[in-house]
Amino acid sequence: MRKHRKIVGRSYLYRVDDIIRIYDEHSRSGLSNREILRRHIWPKYHICEKTFYNIINASAEPRIIEGLKSINTQLSLF
Template sequence: MADKRGMSYRKRVEDINRIYDRYARSGLSNREIWRRYIYPAYWISERTFYNIMNATAGLETPVVASDMPSLFDFADENPEKEDTDE
């Protein structure tokens, strides 16, 4: 089953997991990590935080900034007919 969520969701999941991994090793509880580091940055509820942590299993490939589309990617989609010498 394909994931129907967009790239911004995938990037947010990766960012939240990166923050979690950084502070989980220090011995902080999940609630403390959410309260100190996740909530101030992303304004998500604790329940959403746990859902995002579970969503990690569905993401096989990591998201990098170069995967995100840019406005420049769409600039030449409909190029106008160039003037030609006839």
């Protein structure tokens, strides 16, 4: 049986990138994950705690890492 690779959309990659950026920015200040979610991520993205942890875990998957690299290295015309 062949395993299907799930296609990751650009909007999902941008959201993961921004949530990880916000999390990294505030995790060094000593706030708990729940407080970071409530104070800084929820007002912008309105995601639940389970979704937050899924995004944190997804950021370590190879297909997400490849997608984030391609977004950051993509050339623009202007």
